[in-house]
Amino acid sequence: MTIPIISTKLYMPPPRSNVVIRPRLSERLNEGLHRKLTLISASAGFGKTTLVSEWLAGCGQPAAWLSLDEGDNDPTRFLTYLVAALQTIAANIGKGVFAVLQSPLSPPTETILTVLLNEINTIPDHFTLVLDDYHVIETKSIDDVLTFLLEHLPPRMHLVITTREDPSIPLARLRVRGELTELRSTDLRFTPSEAAGFLNQAMGLNLSPVDIALLESRTEGWIAGLQLVAISLQGHKDATSFIKSFNGNHHFVLDYLVEEVLQQQSESVHAFLLCTSILDRLCGSLADAVLLDPSTSGLETLAYLERANLFIVSLDNDRHWYRYHHLFADLLRQRLHQATASSKGDEGRGVAELHKRASIWYENHDLEIEAFHHAAVANDVDRATRLIEGKGMPLHFRGAAAPVLNWLESLQTAVLDARPSLWVAYASALVFAGKLNGVEQKLRAAEAALQGAELNDKTRDHVGHIALIRATLAVSQHQVETIITQSRRALEYLHTDNLPVRTATIWTLGYAYHLQGDRAAASQAYTEAIGISQAIGHNIITIMATIGLGNLQEADNQLDLAVDTYRLVLQLAGDPPLPVACEAHLGLARISYERNEMDAALQHGQQSAQLARQIENTDRFISCEVVLARLKLAQGDVADAAASLAKTSQLVRQHNFRHQMPEVAATQVLVLLRQGNLAAAAQLAQTHELPGSLARVHLAQGDTAAALAVLEPMRRQAEAKGWEDARLKVIVLQAVALHEHGDMDRAVQLLGEALLLAEPGGFIRIFVDEGIRMVGLLSEAAAHGRMPDYISKLLAECESGLRPAPPAKTLIAPLSERELTVLQLIAQGLSNREISERLFLALSSVKGHNQNIFGKLQVQRRTEAVARARELGLL
Template identity: 30%
Template sequence: MTQPDLGALHEGLIASKLAPPMQDPRAISRAGFVARAVDGLPLRRLIVIVAPAGSGKSNLMTELHHAFVEQQVAATWLGLDAEDNDPATFALYFISALQAIEPGFARDELTALGANPVRDYDTLFDRLGNRLSALSTPGAIFLDDFQHLSDPGILRFLDRLAAHLPHHLSLVIASRHRLPLHLAKLLVSGLVTEIGQEDLNFSSSEAEEFLSRYHQLQLSSSDLQSLIDSTEGWPTGVQLAALALRRHKGPAAELISTFSGRDLDLTRYLVESVLQAQPEHVRSFLLQTSPLRRMRADLCAAATQQGDAQAMLDYIGQANLFLIALDREGQWYRYHHLFAEFLQHAFRKIDPAGYRDACFRAAQWCEVNGYPTEAIRYALDAEHFELAADLIAHHAIRASLFRGDHYTVRDWIRLLPVEFHTRRPEILLSHAWSCAFSRDTTRAMEVSQRAIDLLSAEQPRAWDLSTSERDRWLLWAHTVQAATKACSDDIDDCLTRATALFAQVPGTEPFLIATLSNCLSYGYFALRNFERSREYALSAHEQGHRADAAYLSAWGDFLHGMIDVELGQLRAASSLGQRVHRDSQGLGLGQQSYVAGLSALLDAEIAVQHCDFDRAMTHIEMGRAFKEIFGPVEPQLVALRNEARLHASRNRLDLAVQVLQEGQDAALREQHRRLYLALAQEEASLQITAGDITGAAATARRTRLLDAESGNDIASRAQRDALKLMEARFKLAYGDAKSALRLLTTLQQTRGAESCGGFFLTVTTHRAIALWDLGQQKEAARQLNRALSAAAAEFHAYPIFAAGRPLLPVLAFISERRADASTQDLKPLLDLQQWLASNLRGDRGAIHTEEAFPARAATETVESLTSREIELLRLLQAGLTNQKLADALLVSVPTIKWHLHNIYSKLAVGSRGAAVAAAVRLALI
C-alpha cells in the first residue's frame, strides 16, 4: 500500500492520521460499491459517503482505498479531527498526505508551513489547487471524518478542488453531516457517486454474516429481522446489540424487543448496556483511557495507574470494544469515535476530577517520553493551564529561537488561554520571536514589549527572578526586538538597537551574540557595506555553534555567502552554501528543510550568476518557499529574482513578470518598500534585456521607478546607485547614449565600485555599450575587456549576459582582434567571451558552464587575488599572528580570517604555509 514518507513529517504531525485503518479480515465487504467506484479507472470522479457515526463509513473508505491501490492508482489518506479545522494544520496534513500520490508534492509549501505558519491561506490554497491541476499521475484523495471542517478558507479550497478535479484524480469523502460544498452542478453532470445511510445499513444477510463472524451468534430468522427493524440495519447498532446479547441471560427476543430504531437514546442505551456489562476494572480502564487521542500500553498505564494495561488492551480488542489499531505492530490504538465520545462524556459526568487527572497523567507521560505537543494538549484538556504554560515555557525557547520551529510554537500559544501567556518570560519571548519570523512583526513587537514592561516593573508578576536573571531576560527581550526590526526591514532601527546591545551582551551569552551578529550583518548587507557585514557574519557562525543554535550559524553563513556573490567570489560562496547544508544536519527533520532552504537560495544565486539555469532550477524549487513564509527581505528578494530570471532565460518573460508582480503585491502588503523597489527594478531590467522597452516603460510608470529617487524613503547609497543604473539602462534603450555614459561613469568612479563584483561588472558592461553607441569602438572594447577579465576566473557571466544583445557588436569587435589568441593564460577569458557571444545570439550549446567551471578551478589566475590579499600574503611570509596581521592592516581579527579564507580558496590550499608557497611559486610575493 502506497504511503507518504512519514519519516519526513513535521514534528507535530501524527503519522497515523495519514494512513487508513488496518482492514479487519472479518469486515463485511461492500463489494458492490467498490466495484462501481473502481470501474474504468483512472477517471475523474467524486465519491461522497454521508451517514451518522457508526454506519461503517471508515470501513468502506478503507476497502475503497485498498481497491484503488490494487488498480495501480496512488491513493492517499487523511483522517480528520477537530484540530484540523485550522488552515495551517489542515494544509500541513493535506500536503503531507499528497506525498503518497506524488513524492515531493508542494515541497515548497510544505517546507514553508513546517517552518512558519503563513497567514495568506487563500493564496496558499490557490497554489495547491494549481499544483493538483498539474498532476498527471492517477491518484485518489481520501478524506475521512469531513464533518470536522467548517473553516471558510478550507471549504473554498475543497469546493474548487471538487469542481475542477483533474482527469486522473478522484476525491473520496466521508462525513457524518451533509457536505457544506456546492456540488449541484457536479451531481447533474453525473460525476458524483453518493452513498448514504440507507446504502450502508446491513441487509438481513449482511447482519447475519456479521453476527456470525464477529460474535459467533446465530439468531432465528424472526429475531434477526427484529434486530434489523429495531436498529434499521445501522452497523454499530447491530454491533452494540450483539455485545449486549452475548451477556444477556434471557431469550434474544426479550432484549431486542426493548429497542426502538427511531429512539434518539438508542446510541446511549446500547453503549451503556455494553459498558455496564463490563467488569468494574474494565469499565474503569475504558473511562480513564477515553481522553487519549491515541494510546499504547505504557501511556494507558500512566493515565489509569493500572499495571495491566497491555492485557486490558488485548482484552478490549478481543471483545470487539471498538478498538482500532493504528499500526501493523499493534503498538498504537484509538477508540472508535462514537465510543470514545460516549466514554468521554460519561467520564466527565461521573467523575470530572478523574477525567482531568487522567489527562494530567497523560500529559506527564508524554512530556517524559518526548511528545511535547501532545503533552501540552493533554494539559489543556485537563484544564491544568499552569502545567501547560510551564511545558510551553520549557520547550518553546528551544523550538523557536534555537531551531526556528515557529509553526509549533504559535500553535501552542493559540491553545493556551491569554491570561497564562505571561506566566513565564520564555513564553512571551518565544511567541514574539516566532511572530517576527512569520511576518507578524507588529504582534512580535507588542508581545516582546509586554515582556520588557513586566521585566522592568518593580515586582514582575509571578516571576520569581533575581536581579541578574531579570537583566538577562531583558537582554533577550531587546535582542528579540532587534531581530524583529530586521524581519520588518527597518534597517536603521535594527542597526541602532543591535549595535547598542552588542556592547552590553557578555561573552557568556553566545546565542545573543550570534543573534545580534546576524542582525548587524543583515543590516550592513542591506546597506551594501560588505566589509562590516562579513565581519559580523563570521561572528554569527562562530557564536551560533557555541550556542548549539545551528540555524543561527546557517544564517551567518548564508549572509557571508551572499556577500561573496556580490563581490564576485562565487567559488567561496559555494563552499559556504555547503557549510549551511552541513549545519542543517544538526536540526530536526522539519527544520532541516528550513535551513536547507537557505543553502538552496544561495546555491540558486550562484548558479544564476554562472548562467547555469538548469542547475539553478533544482535549487529554486526548494528556495522558492522562502518567498511565502519568511520575514526578512533578502531571502525573499533572492528567491523571487532568481525564479524570474529562470523564466526569462527560457524566453517566458510573461511568467517572469508574473512572479515579480506577485512579489511586489506581497511587498506592499507587508510594507517592505525596499523589496518593492528591488523587484520593480528587476522587472524593468528583464524587460529591457528582452527588448520589451514598452513593457519596461510601463513598469517604470506603474511603480514610479524613475522618480523614486526623489522620495525621502530612498536613504541608502546602494539604493540610489541602483536607481541611477536603472536610469542609465533606460537612456541607452531610448538611444541617449551620451546621458547614459555620464551616469555610468559617475557610478564607475564611486568609491569602492571596482570591488563590488556584480555591480561593477554591470556598470562597466553597460558603459562599454554606451561608448560603442557613441562610436568610440576601441574604448568600448577596453571597457568590456575590463569586465571580462574581472569575471573570467569565476565565470561570473550573468552581470554581463544581462546587458542583452546590444553587447554583441562589442564582443564581435574583441573576438576579431583576439582571433589568434590561444594561450592557456587567456583560456578562462576566451571561454567566457565565446559563451557570451554564442548565448546572446541564441546558440546555447557552445560551452556548458557546469563542465567548464570546475576545470578553471585548477588554473586560477593572478587577477583573482586582490591587492589587499597580496599584501596579506607578504605579511604571512613574515610569520605574523592573526592579531598582529590585524594591527598591521588596521582591520579586525575576523576580517583577517575572512581574507585568509578567500586566499586559501583561490589558491586551493589549506594552510598558511601552503598559501605562502603557492604565492612564491606564482611570483605573487
C-alpha cells in the same frame, strides 16, 4: 525541524474476520471509481470506516489512508499528513514539499498543491486516497484545499471521504458534472438480512427472525445501535423480553445501552474506558501512564477490549495502536466528566490530571506538539509554557505556530502578565505567522510584565528575545541603526545556550552591516549564522544567511560563486519554493542579465516577482520590477520600460518604500537619456543624489569635464571601501568619459583595467549598455592588443545590440477618431453588422470606414489591418 508523523494515522484499519459482507455497497463503490469523489456521509455508528476498509481490501487497487483528528485543523499539519499518506503508495511523492511546510514563510497553498498534483500525476497506477472522519475539520482553508484538489484531480486518482456531516465543498457542482458518488444513512443502514447476519453470525447470538426484525425496525438499521444491543444481549438470558422492552430514538437508546455495556464490565475495565477516553489514540504504555494503576495492564486490557468488540479499532497490523469508536469515546468522556464532578465536587480537575499525564508521556516520547495539546486542554499553563519554549527550539519554530497562537489568544491578560515569557512567545509566533501589526503591543506588554522582576538568566533571556523581535521588525523597514542597536542588545542579554534566537540575531546584525556597506563584517556574521543554524536545524536562518552571502559574492564580482550560492538557496527553499527564494531568483536574474543571457534573466526575474508578492509588508518586488524594466530597455522597448518604471515609482511612494527610490530613479534616468529628455534626467539624478546618473547626464550633454569631476571621487570611495562592483562600474564610465574627452591613452588604460576585472565573471552588459561610444573604445583597445578574445566577443555583442531595426512603415494619412473606433472593434472580432449596431451606423458606412482604414494602412484584409495597427502602436 519537522512535524513528527504519527504513522498510525496512515494505517487503513485491517479487515475483520467476522464482518458482514455487503456486496450491494461494494458494487456502488466500484462503480464510483471512474468519478472524482465518493462521499460517505452519515451520522456516527453507520459503519462508514469499516465499509471503506473492507471494500479497499478486496478491490485490488492501491490505497492511501489518512485518519483525521482535531489537530489536523492546522493547514500545515493537514498538508504534511496528506503528503505522508500519499507516500505510503509512492515514496518519492512530495519530498520537496515537506521542507516548505515546516517553514513559517511557506508559499500559498495553491502553489504547494500544484507541485504536489504534478507529482501525483506521475503515479502510473490508479489509486484511491481516503480521508477518514473529515467532519473534524472546521478550517475553511482546508476545505479550500480539498476544493482545489478535486478541481484538478489527476485522472488516475480517486478520493473517498467519510464524514458525519457534508464538507463545505461544491458538492452540487460535482453532482451536475457526474463526478460524485454518494452513500448516506439510508444506503448504509443494515437491511434485515444484513442485520440477521451481523447479530447471529458476527456477534454470535441466536435470535429468532421476529426478534431480528423488531431490532432492525427499532434501530432503523443503525449499525452502532445493533452492536450495542448485541453486546447487552450477551448478558441477558431472556433476549426476547429485553428486545420487547427496548424503545426510544437513537440518542436515548445509545445512552441506555452504553450504561448497560459499562455496567457489565469489571471496575478496572470501567475505569480504564473512562480515563483513556481523553486520548485520540492509545497504546498500552500510554494507557498505563494515564491510569497510574499498577494492577491494570494497558496492553492486556486493550487486547480484551478488542476481543470483546467493545468499540475499539486497531490502527496498525501489529495491534499496538488503537482508537475508540468516536461516538463511544464521546459518551465515555461525558461520563468521565460526570464521574469526576460527582466524586471530587469540582468538575474537570480529575480530567485535567489525566491530560497532564498524557502530556508527560507524549513529551517523554518526543511528541512535543501532542504533549502541548494535552497540557493546553488541562489548562496547565506552566507546563504548556515550558513546552512552547521547547528543548533548544521553540515549539512555534517547528510548524506549530497556529496551535500556539490559538492557545495564547485564549488566555486572559492576567495569566500572560504573570508569565512574561508567554508575551514574548506571543510576539514571536505572530512574526512567524507574518502578522506584524500586533507585535509591538505584545512586546510592550512583555516589558511591562518584566518590570520589577529579578534580573536573572531567565528574565535577561526574555529581554534579549524582545530585542531580537524588534530587530527583525526593523529589518523589514531597512532601519539600520535600529537593527544594530536591538541586535547588540539581544546578544548582550540572550543566554548563551539559546542558540535558535542568538543565531537569528547574528543574521539580523549581518543584514545591518550589509546595508551599511561593511561587507567584511556582514560576511563574517552570515558565515557564523549558517554554521550554527545548520547544526541546530534552523532552516529559515540558513536560507536567509546564505542569500546574504550570495549578495556579497555578487557584489564582489564573483559571479560564478554567487550563482552556485543562489542555486543552493533554491534547493534549501524546497519545491514549491518558500517566498524568500525570490532573493535567489533576483540574484540569478541580475547575473543572467549581466552575462547577456536574456531569456534566463527574464525567467528568473518573473519568478522572483511572483514569489516576492507572496510576502506581506515587503519591498522586494520593487527590485524585481527594476530588473524587468532593465531587460525591456536593453531590448529596445523604451516606452514599455518607462511605463513600467512609472508604475513602480508610484508603488514605492504608495507603500513608503523610500529606500528603494534611488534604484528606481537610476533606471528611470537611463530611460530618460534614451528618450533624449536630458533636463528631466538631470533633475531626477539631482533630486535623488545619484552621482553616477549625474555623470551620465553630463556625458549626454557633452560636458565630459563635469562627468570626470563627478566620477573621480566615486572611484576613490569604491576603492577605499573595497566595493568591487562599484569600482568596475565607475571605471567603465570613466573610460568612456576620457575617450569622449580626447584622452585616448588614459581611456584605453582604464578600459584594460575594467576588462581584467570583468572577464573572470563573464560581464557583457556593463560594456554593451554603453552603446556606440563603447564600440570605438573597444576597437581602440583591440588595436593596442589588449585581451583580443574578450574584446572580440564584446564587439560582436555590441554590434548585435546596435543593429538597426527594419525601417518602420508610416501611415500615408492619419486615421480619424471614428476610424480608430472601428479599427478597435475589428480587432475585437466584431463583424461589420455588429459594428454597425454598436455604433448606430448604416452598414454601408461601416464598409466605407473599412476601405479608408485599409487604404491608410496599406493592407487588403481585416487580419492584416489589425497586425499593421499593432505594429504602429494604434492598438
